Amino acid sequence: MSSEPTRGGLAGALREWRTRRRVSQLELAMRAGTTQRHVSFIESGRSIPGRSMIIRLGESLEVPIRERNELLLAAGFAPVYPRTSLDDPRLEPIRTALERILHGHLPYPAVVVDRHGDLVSANAAFRALTAGAAPHLLVPPVSVPRVLLHPQGLAPRIINRDEWAWHIIDRVQAESVRNPDDRLRRLARELTDLAPPRPRDSPHHLGFAVPLRLRAADPADDRELTLITTLTHFGTAVDVTVAELRLEAFLPADQTTSALLAETLKR
Numbered sequence: 001m002s003s004e005p006t007r008g009g010l011a012g013a014l015r016e017w018r019t020r021r022r023v024s025q026l027e028l029a030m031r032a033g034t035t036q037r038h039v040s041f042i043e044s045g046r047s048i049p050g051r052s053m054i055i056r057l058g059e060s061l062e063v064p065i066r067e068r069n070e071l072l073l074a075a076g077f078a079p080v081y082p083r084t085s086l087d088d089p090r091l092e093p094i095r096t097a098l099e100r101i102l103h104g105h106l107p108y109p110a111v112v113v114d115r116h117g118d119l120v121s122a123n124a125a126f127r128a129l130t131a132g133a134a135p136h137l138l139v140p141p142v143s144v145p146r147v148l149l150h151p152q153g154l155a156p157r158i159i160n161r162d163e164w165a166w167h168i169i170d171r172v173q174a175e176s177v178r179n180p181d182d183r184l185r186r187l188a189r190e191l192t193d194l195a196p197p198r199p200r201d202s203p204h205h206l207g208f209a210v211p212l213r214l215r216a217a218d219p220a221d222d223r224e225l226t227l228i229t230t231l232t233h234f235g236t237a238v239d240v241t242v243a244e245l246r247l248e249a250f251l252p253a254d255q256t257t258s259a260l261l262a263e264t265l266k267r
Contacts, residue, residue: 009074010054011045017061018043020178031060051077064115064179066240083240086120094234094242105249107265108258109227115244116183117145117172126250128264130154132217144248145172145187149194159213159224165195167210211253216260223260226253 018028025043029036033056041047042057049057054075058068069079084091102110102123109126113119119142130138134152137143147153149165158164169191176184214225227250237243252258 010048010071011043013071013074014057015043017058017063017067021061023061028057028060032056048075051075051080055080065238065243067179069240081238081240081243084242086241091239091242094245098245098247101247107262108252109250109261111144111248113144113246113248115175115179115181115246117143117187119144120245125261125265128267129217129250132157143187145191149191151194154214155194157215157217159215160211162196162199164210164212165191166198169195212250217264221260223256225257225260227251227257228253 018025023031025039026036029039032039032053034053038047038049039057042049051072054071054077055068058065058071063071065081066083069081072079086095098112098121102112102121105125106123107125109129110123111119111126112121119140130147130153133147133154134150137147137150137153145168148158149155149161149168155161155165169188172184172188172191175181176188209228212225212227212229214227216223216225230249230251232247232249234242234245237245252261
């Protein structure tokens with residue numbers, strides 16, 4: 001069942017997404033299998049495309065499926081991408097897969113977060129890593145970026161805090177620009193207020209990634225953890241909830257870190 005089309009809404013939204021992605025009308029038309037003339041008519045409000053064309057245009061612009069639903073609504077169509085609660089029985093295979101992946105990363109920390117960076121699930125190694133954080137930071141919804149950069153979280157233990165904090169902030173800001181979201185923008189401002197001045201250079205890069213250099217939780221232990229992070233998501237998800245999940249793993253960059261993480265988990 002469709003609602004009343006809103007030409008201006010669809011036209012403006014499509015034009016905004018195309019501009020944000022820096023894609024010309026001709027390039028978008030070629031990606032979506034249509035003509036530049038048709039794209040121009042859609043963006044000017046002179047034509048309302050069918051549902052399949054809207055989906056193709058959204059896919060071609062890499063519009064998140066949550067926002068593809070909004071494009072469909074703006075054109076008078078019902079959303080086609082469901083948004084299922086993560087505790088719904090139908091997502092049991094997804095939950096099981098995620099827990100297996102989290103467990104498989106042990107003794108290395110790993111978390112599953114939503115699109116705002118809020119914690120969905122974590123393995124025992126991540127809980128051990130954040131054990132010294134203030135209790136109020138660990139009350140759901142737990143913001144993983146906030147726990148990492150807050151002065152009552154892991155921030156006092158981060159040796160390269162000036163460098164790594166801005167790596168996190170830049171990532172949040174880039175996501176808020178690529179996929180506009182008020183909560184992400186507010187989080188980026190909050191993290192910016194917590195961060196030291198941006199460094200002029202980054203001398204501790206591993207050549208391919210910004211490491212997280214962390215002091216051991218035990219003050220008597222002078223060893224340092226050097227971690228690199230990886231992000232994984234469900235690339236073919238057609239459910240909004242599943243598509244917005246991210247797995248972030250903290251992997252050791254050297255043998256000292258690997259041994260220290262293994263020891264920490266055994267305690």
